[in-house]
Amino acid sequence: MQRADLIIVGGGMAGLTLATALADSPLKLIVIDEKLPFMSLTSTPQTRVSAINQASEGFLRQLGIWQKLDEQRIQPYTHMQVWEQDSFARINFDRHSLNHTHLGHIIENQLLINTLWERLLEAPNVQLEVGSPIVELYTDDRRAGVTLANQQRFEAQLVVGTDGIHSPIRKRAAMALSFADYQQTAIVANVRTELPHQQCARQVFTPQGPLAFLPMADPHLCSIVWSQDTPCAQALMQQNAEHFTRSLYRAFDARLGHCQLESDRMAFPLVMRYARQWLKHRVVLAGDAAHSIHPLAGQGANLGLKDSKMLAEVLLSLAENGEDLSHHRALRTYERSRKAEAVRMIAAMQGFRSLFAGHHPVKKLLRGVGLSAVDSMPLVKDKMMREAAGL
Numbered sequence: 185m186q187r188a189d190l191i192i193v194g195g196g197m198a199g200l201t202l203a204t205a206l207a208d209s210p211l212k213l214i215v216i217d218e219k220l221p222f223m224s225l226t227s228t229p230q231t232r233v234s235a236i237n238q239a240s241e242g243f244l245r246q247l248g249i250w251q252k253l254d255e256q257r258i259q260p261y262t263h264m265q266v267w268e269q270d271s272f273a274r275i276n277f278d279r280h281s282l283n284h285t286h287l288g289h290i291i292e293n294q295l296l297i298n299t300l301w302e303r304l305l306e307a308p309n310v311q312l313e314v315g316s317p318i319v320e321l322y323t324d325d326r327r328a329g330v331t332l333a334n335q336q337r338f339e340a341q342l343v344v345g346t347d348g349i350h351s352p353i354r355k356r357a358a359m360a361l362s363f364a365d366y367q368q369t370a371i372v373a374n375v376r377t378e379l380p381h382q383q384c385a386r387q388v389f390t391p392q393g394p395l396a397f398l399p400m401a402d403p404h405l406c407s408i409v410w411s412q413d414t415p416c417a418q419a420l421m422q423q424n425a426e427h428f429t430r431s432l433y434r435a436f437d438a439r440l441g442h443c444q445l446e447s448d449r450m451a452f453p454l455v456m457r458y459a460r461q462w463l464k465h466r467v468v469l470a471g472d473a474a475h476s477i478h479p480l481a482g483q484g485a486n487l488g489l490k491d492s493k494m495l496a497e498v499l500l501s502l503a504e505n506g507e508d509l510s511h512h513r514a515l516r517t518y519e520r521s522r523k524a525e526a527v528r529m530i531a532a533m534q535g536f537r538s539l540f541a542g543h544h545p546v547k548k549l550l551r552g553v554g555l556s557a558v559d560s561m562p563l564v565k566d567k568m569m570r571e572a573a574g575l
């Protein structure tokens with residue numbers, strides 16, 4: 185049996201940023217993952233990327249992580265174009281809305297995870313346990329503990345579940361979950377484009393779902409996130425590379441010219457989930473374990489980083505005051521605040537999806553008129569951009 189103050193189960197972006205925010209603190213932490221989060225990168229960019237907003241950038245800077253990211257692999261974007269296929273509905277955003285040099289960055293998930301991991305290897309108060317999944321969670325009045333498949337056991341004052349959408353911690357703690365199948369699947373791939381992306385993130389809404397082209401560090405390389413009704417996505421996954429890129433070219437209104445696949449395609453079924461309870465006894469959730477949303481606005485990881493930031497602040501303050509880390513009132517403040525933002529974001533994604541759903545000509549006309557009107561209202565656009573930037 186090994187003891188610590190805090191156990192973090194899940195070494196994805198949420199878990200590792202939480203651990204980094206508590207690194208070098210008086211708290212002893214154990215971070216557990218069923219696999220090694222670190223993976224050596226080759227010069228070929230990874231397929232899984234995230235649009236990281238200004239709030240997340242600020243937090244990662246504060247942790248000293250942003251400064252360590254390989255600049256050659258991250259791409260700032262300075263403007264965004266959103267439009268509807270076969271319609272005049274469109275809206276454009278640029279960095280002036282935020283009075284900043286950029287709106288956000290496209291970053292390979294693995295790059296961020298590796299940088300966090302390397303930082304944690306240096307932290308004397310952090311023990312990293314990888315390679316075996318947790319198979320048991322138990323709690324009582326004095327402690328919470330987990331057992332791994334390899335029979336190792338760990339105990340602490342509090343267990344944090346940052347173990348992703350299927351969160352074994354959430355399930356084992358029997359924390360209630362609301363979910364709704366979006367009935368869409370996101371196809372992700374890297375695509376070489378004939379025309380340069382010019383640091384612009386683009387998204388087109390098609391009748392079957394949104395298609396985003398996110399600019400990568402190479403000016404002719406984009407990461408696509410193509411969310412389609414699941415049967416259409418399955419058909420697209422079956423197409424050969426040439427057929428697929430032709431479909432892509434058409435769906436994207438040929439905005440960046442001809443496309444060529446530079447990676448395998450990956451498919452992610454999309455399900456909205458939020459835990460109705462983020463806190464139970466000595467267990468608390470953060471990141472995708474607590475919420476998962478449609479990727480159309482690229483906010484899932486950003487929400488998770490904000491969870492980690494606030495949870496770290498609450499835990500550090502409890503530790504400073506000599507309180508137990510499972511202090512109910514303090515953790516309830518975290519739960520209430522972060523849950524409210526996650527629910528707001530889920531509702532906003534639903535609103536976007538409903539706005540662009542259906543191709544009735546009248547609805548399409550209203551969308552066109554409405555979006556074009558918003559496009560000419562700088563104050564409304566600034567507010568939307570500040571919200572997306574997490575500011």
Ligand SMILES: Cc1cc2nc3c(=O)[nH]c(=O)nc-3n(C[C@H](O)[C@H](O)[C@H](O)COP(=O)(O)OP(=O)(O)OC[C@H]3O[C@@H](n4cnc5c(N)ncnc54)[C@H](O)[C@@H]3O)c2cc1C
Binds near residue numbers: 473486
């Ligand atoms: C197609 C797509 C595009 C997206 N684009 C964006 C974007 O542009 N911007 C953005 O902000 N977000 C985006 N997201 C969301 C983002 O990818 C997720 O929100 C984020 O990766 C979740 O991180 P996490 O650390 O919470 O969970 P995860 O990354 O899922 O990490 C969970 C960890 O827990 C570990 N684990 C699981 N089970 C066990 C167990 N039994 N024992 C031990 N360890 C375990 C796993 O190995 C894993 O390392 C996108 C999502 C999708 C699907």
